[in-house]
Amino acid sequence: MASSLLTSCCFSLPVLSFSSSSSRLSPPKSLLSLRTRSPNTLLSSSKSLSLLEPLTLPKTITSPSHSPSRFSVFAAKGYKMKTHKASAKRFRVTGKGKIVRRRAGKQHLLAKKNTKRKLRLSKMIGVDRSDYDNVIGALPYLKVNRKAT
CATH class of the missing domain: 4.10.410.60 (Factor Xa Inhibitor)
Structure with missing residues (x-):
């Protein structure tokens, strides 16, 4: 009974991934093909671990015209300087x-x-x-x- 609950939980959660080519969210193609498989092959398969595509985040663009400014750091964040x-x-x-x-x-x-x-x-x-x-x-x-x- 526990395995049937586990498989129902796996199929009830939608998985979304970010694609860099389109701006909207869509489920990966590998997840669409999983819906036709039986729950036993999903759990016993070694390929089931690598089904989720990695999340890709947009890269930050730095302009080359800005040179890093010089400043002095007295204490790093989270560090308290001790009083003598x-x-x-x-x-x-x-x-x-x-x-x-x-x-x-x-x-x-x-x-x-x-x-x-x-x-x-x-x-x-x-x-x-x-x-x-x-x-x-x-x-x-x-x-x-x-x-x-």
Whole structure:
């Protein structure tokens, strides 16, 4: 009984193929000749596997006048660039898009430094323009205004 259900399913599904010569869809000629055969010869035949014609898709036409444009790809699709977490703790971005950092020298040995010097070391300072590429490379998702001076 299962084989009769299988053969009835095979004959009830229409199979269509694309032909490059005509724009409308039509069943392949080999399928038309199968309808006259018995279901047992269809399933036992080794030719039944190669009856379906391959689907041919229209080729895309590229014009030779367009030369490939040069552009740089920073990350491929689906790949997330990783943030350097130590750099993320050391650098911030101001409202205007400048990168700022802390000054060095205010971690230890503060007893011998006068108050004026310690106040000056407490303030944030902008990162030098020559170091911007290094900071942006470590922090790829940082919202930086490169034109800010």
